[in-house]
Amino acid sequence: xxxxxxxxxxxxxxxxxxxxxxxxxxxxxxxxxxxxxxxxxxxxxxxxxxxxxxxxxxxxxxxxxxxxxxxxxxxxxxxxxxxxxxxxxxxxxxxxxxxxxxxxxxxxxxxxxxxxxxxxxxxxxxxxxxxxxxxxxxxxxxxxxxxxxxxxxxxxxxxxxxxxxxxxxxxxxxxxxxxxxxxxxxxxxxxxxxxxxxxxxxxxxxxxxxxxxxxxxxxxxxxxxxxxxxxxxxxxxxxxxxxxxxxxxxxxxxxxxxxxxxxxxxxxxxxxxxxxxxxxxxxxxxxxxxxxxxxxxxxxxxxxxxxxxxxxxxxxxxxxxxxxxxxxxxxxxxxxxxxxxxxxxxxxxxxxxxxxxxxxxxxxxxxxxxxxxxxxxxxxxxxxxxxxxxxxxxxxxxxxxxxxxxx
Amino acid sequence: xxxxxxxxxxxxxxxxxxxxxxxxxxxxxxxxxxxxxxxxxxxxxxxxxxxxxxxxxxxxxxxxxxxxxxxxxxxxxxxxxxxxxxxxxxxxxxxxxxxxxxxxxxxxxxxxxxxxxxxxxxxxxxxxxxxxxxxxxxxxxxxxxxxxxxxxxxxxxxxxxxxxxxxxxxxxxxxxxxxxxxxxxxxxxxxxxxxxxxxxxxxxxxxxxxxxxxxxxxxxxxxxxxxxxxxx
Numbered sequence: 001x002x003x004x005x006x007x008x009x010x011x012x013x014x015x016x017x018x019x020x021x022x023x024x025x026x027x028x029x030x031x032x033x034x035x036x037x038x039x040x041x042x043x044x045x046x047x048x049x050x051x052x053x054x055x056x057x058x059x060x061x062x063x064x065x066x067x068x069x070x071x072x073x074x075x076x077x078x079x080x081x082x083x084x085x086x087x088x089x090x091x092x093x094x095x096x097x098x099x100x101x102x103x104x105x106x107x108x109x110x111x112x113x114x115x116x117x118x119x120x121x122x123x124x125x126x127x128x129x130x131x132x133x134x135x136x137x138x139x140x141x142x143x144x145x146x147x148x149x150x151x152x153x154x155x156x157x158x159x160x161x162x163x164x165x166x167x168x169x170x171x172x173x174x175x176x177x178x179x180x181x182x183x184x185x186x187x188x189x190x191x192x193x194x195x196x197x198x199x200x201x202x203x204x205x206x207x208x209x210x211x212x213x214x215x216x217x218x219x220x221x222x223x224x225x226x227x228x229x230x231x232x233x234x235x236x237x238x239x240x241x242x243x244x245x246x247x248x249x250x251x252x253x254x255x256x257x258x259x260x261x262x263x264x265x266x267x268x269x270x271x272x273x274x275x276x277x278x279x280x281x282x283x284x285x286x287x288x289x290x291x292x293x294x295x296x297x298x299x300x301x302x303x304x305x306x307x308x309x310x311x312x313x314x315x316x317x318x319x320x321x322x323x324x325x326x327x328x329x330x331x332x333x334x335x336x337x338x339x340x341x342x343x344x345x346x347x348x349x350x351x352x353x354x355x356x357x358x359x360x361x362x363x364x365x366x367x368x369x370x371x372x373x374x375x376x377x378x379x380x381x382x383x384x385x386x387x388x389x390x391x392x393x394x395x396x397x398x399x400x401x402x403x404x405x406x407x
Numbered sequence: 408x409x410x411x412x413x414x415x416x417x418x419x420x421x422x423x424x425x426x427x428x429x430x431x432x433x434x435x436x437x438x439x440x441x442x443x444x445x446x447x448x449x450x451x452x453x454x455x456x457x458x459x460x461x462x463x464x465x466x467x468x469x470x471x472x473x474x475x476x477x478x479x480x481x482x483x484x485x486x487x488x489x490x491x492x493x494x495x496x497x498x499x500x501x502x503x504x505x506x507x508x509x510x511x512x513x514x515x516x517x518x519x520x521x522x523x524x525x526x527x528x529x530x531x532x533x534x535x536x537x538x539x540x541x542x543x544x545x546x547x548x549x550x551x552x553x554x555x556x557x558x559x560x561x562x563x564x565x566x567x568x569x570x571x572x573x574x575x576x577x578x579x580x581x582x583x584x585x586x587x588x589x590x591x592x593x594x595x596x597x598x599x600x601x602x603x604x605x606x607x608x609x610x611x612x613x614x615x616x617x618x619x620x621x622x623x624x625x626x627x628x629x630x631x632x633x634x635x636x637x638x639x
Contacts, residue, residue: 004520011508298504301465302565303493304521305486400466403500 005308009315012288020320023284027324027383028331030277031375034270035332038371040344041266044363045259046226049248054129055188056197057251058220059229062236065244067217073101073171073209077243079216085239086221091228096123097216099205103168103176105148105198107156114152114198116166118205127222130186130199136160137184143201147184149194158182166198170209178208227366274378281320281386285313289390296394297402310391317387321380329372336365412573412605413439413462417471420457420628431457432468433628439607439621441572444599446616447609449625455609456577458625462607463496463575464488476572493521497566499576503558505550511561512537512546515568522569536564540594556587560594567598574598576608580615592618 013020053059062082064075079097086095099118104111121140125131130147131139137160140147146164148156158164162182170176180200188194206215223229226248233247249256289296296309343362418435421428431454439445439462447455460466461473464480473480476495483491492498505514515533524532537546540560550558559579566574576595580588596618598604608615616622624632 001520001523004517008506008508015508294502295504295506298498298500299506300489301463301492301498301500302518302521303489305489308521398466400460403465403504 001308005312006315009312010319012312012316013319016291019284019287023281023320024323024327026277026280027321027379028328030273031325031328031372031379032332033273033328034375034378035329035368035371036335036365037266037270038368039332039336039365040363041262042368042371043340043365045262046366047363049226049252049255049259051129052252052255053222053226053229053248054127055190056128056130056193057248058127059223059226059248060221060233060236061246061251062219062221062240063217063244063246065242068244068246068250071100071217073169073217076171076211076215076217077219078214079219080214082219082236082240082243085236086219086232089232091224091232092221093224094123094127094222096120096220097202097214098218098220099202099209099211099215100217101168101176101205101209103166105152105156106165106167107158107162110156112152112155113196114148114166115196116168116198116200116205118202119199120202121199124220130188130197133186133188134184135187137182139184140199140201141183143204144180145183146180146198146200147186148182148199149197150185150187151191151194152196152198153182153185155195158185160185164198166200166208168209171211174210176208176210178204180204270375270378274382277379278382278386281317281383282389284320285317285387285390286393288316289313289393293397293402293405296397297399297405300397301399301403306395306397309394310388313387313391313394314384317383318380321383324383325376325379328375332372333367336367339365340367409440409442411438411474412441412443412476413437413607414474415458415462415471416473418458418461418468418473419470420454420461420466420468430628432461432471434471435625435628435630437623437630437633439573439605441605442599442603443605443607444596444618444620445607446619446622447607447625448611448616448622449631452627453625454628455625457628459575459577459607459609462573463498464492493518494569495572497569497571497574499559499562499566499574499579501578501581503550503555503562503582505558505561505565507550510547510549511542511553511557511564514550514561515564518565518569533564533568536568537561540564554587555583556590559583559587559591563591563594567604572605574604574606576606578610578612579608580610580612585614588612588614 062077064077067075083095083097086092097120101116103114103116105114119140125139134147135150148158160182164180164182166178166180168176223232230247233245237245299309300306343364346361346363415435415437418432420432421430435458447458449455457466461468462475475491478491480488506517509517512533515537516529519529519532537543540563542557542560542564545553545557553561580591583591592615595606599606610616621635623630
């Protein structure tokens with residue numbers, strides 16, 4: 001019987017092809033919007049997070065377990081195991097050690113508090129936006145050199161080629177002192193960084209702060225993409241002992257909060273779309289039941305139980321949902337696959353800002369499987385519920401009145 | 408003594424039309440025997456379709472009782488009534504009312520599927536019925552591809568394929584021409600004579616009445632005449 005009902009339901013759909021295609025289009029549009037919208041959103045979040053990570057923190061960091069809460073110069077780790085571990089991972093693009101501390105940066109009579117970061121310049125130049133944001137001079141190439149933020153350079157009256165004196169508190173209370181030559185000035189558009197950040201060679205830092213050869217405050221890691229970095233952070237936390245592994249969510253909590261808030265608002269929009277599509281499906285099935293009232297009355301008269309008619313209606317709804325979900329999914333996937341390569345260009349104004357900071361002025365959608373699962377489930381359940389409502393009319397149908405209706 | 412297929416006692420039925428009661432049946436008593444070929448006739452509003460619907464369990468009387476093949480209909484739920492119609496009563500409607508998306512063969516087979524008959528037996532029975540009604544050549548056609556007369560023959564095939572105890576036909580010739588009407592009436596007569604099928608038909612058409620073996624005339628919801636005739 002089920003086979004006959006399936007066949008009947010499929011044929012019934014094509015009694016009014018225009019209406020069927022209209023309803024299928026509404027479902028397909030909703031699925032397309034859900035999948036494509038979420039993929040673009042995921043892609044833009046990934047781009048935002050990646051851009052943020054490339055300015056300074058990286059995708060993930062390995063630190064002393066106490067350093068995140070209390071960034072004391074004493075809280076160092078032996079960088080070698082973490083460097084070795086990440087160097088062996090295929091999905092890791094760059095890994096390097098960093099040291100960092102707070103000090104006075106002086107030029108002549110002027111002094112300002114600064115955050116001094118010792119970097120492995122040869123590695124960081126490949127991924128760090130600081131390297132590409134040097135607007136005057138060049139990035140670090142070797143020892144005895146420094147790059148500083150534009151505002152700090154202005155405050156200190158520094159120019160490329162000047163000597164910069166750094167004075168801080170070294171490990172175990174000693175004095176950290178270093179004299180470096182300014183080789184570059186960078187502008188990140190982030191006031192805090194431009195006002196206080198100084199990068200020097202990691203060995204200069206170790207020497208001044210009296211740290212050992214493998215000692216570091218962080219091992220900074222860049223993975224092939226943001227999603228992969230989450231996996232790598234999770235894996236590393238099980239593999240590396242006595243250290244803290246901080247994922248991008250820990251390093252950039254504001255980005256995580258922003259992503260969560262956007263996700264909630266987007267979710268609401270998606271629910272509204274599902275409700276609108278649900279109403280369209282209810283209308284379709286109301287019309288179907290109304291148009292077929294006489295036929296339904298005859299079927300009840302010859303002995304078909306209303307429950308079976310309801311099953312047939314639900315099967316028609318199932319076919320509509322299957323067609324709509326399949327079409328919406330295929331169109332969304334084709335577009336996403338294409339845009340994953342070409343990207344979606346941002347408006348001209350944004351384009352200029354991104355270009356200034358050497359960031360890619362395009363959004364690359366990132367296929368969002370959970371969005372497909374969610375939209376499919378929402379559509380299948382929503383359409384079935386929508387078909388139930390007109391089905392209540394079938395349950396109440398009196399065959400005599402139904403047969404008379406259009407006779 | 409002949410077996411009683413339908414026993415109606417004191418049937419009354421009133422409809423509300425714009426808050427005005429319309430008395431469709433006012434105490435109808437009638438018994439229909441196995442093998443009867445009955446016509447229910449009378450002017451519009453005389454109650455013939457109401458009586459047919461109540462006998463078929465499609466409508467419920469306000470008063471009185473109907474017994475079909477020994478089953479008191481008033482004791483049955485809607486679901487049990489549907490079950491009774493499926494197994495014991497065949498219906499032929501004025502507007503044919505075939506399922507438009509199914510072929511003639513599928514329309515006939517469908518009711519056997521509802522009964523849960525296995526596929527081989529289903530196929531054999533529906534093919535045999537369609538053959539007997541001269542429809543084997545057009546069994547694959549959908550209703551839209553058949554003439555009115557052919558559609559009504561398919562509707563009769565659908566009604567008799569389950570070997571019902573009772574065949575009810577509501578104005579079965581109203582939508583077909585006179586030549587096809589004669590052809591269909593001969594067919595119903597053949598079913599009645601050769602298979603002993605009990606047939607009750609509501610009609611205005613004198614030609615239909617001329618084929619029936621018992622003529623019940625209704626007027627204002629009551630039986631005015633009930634005569635048996637010897638068909639030549």
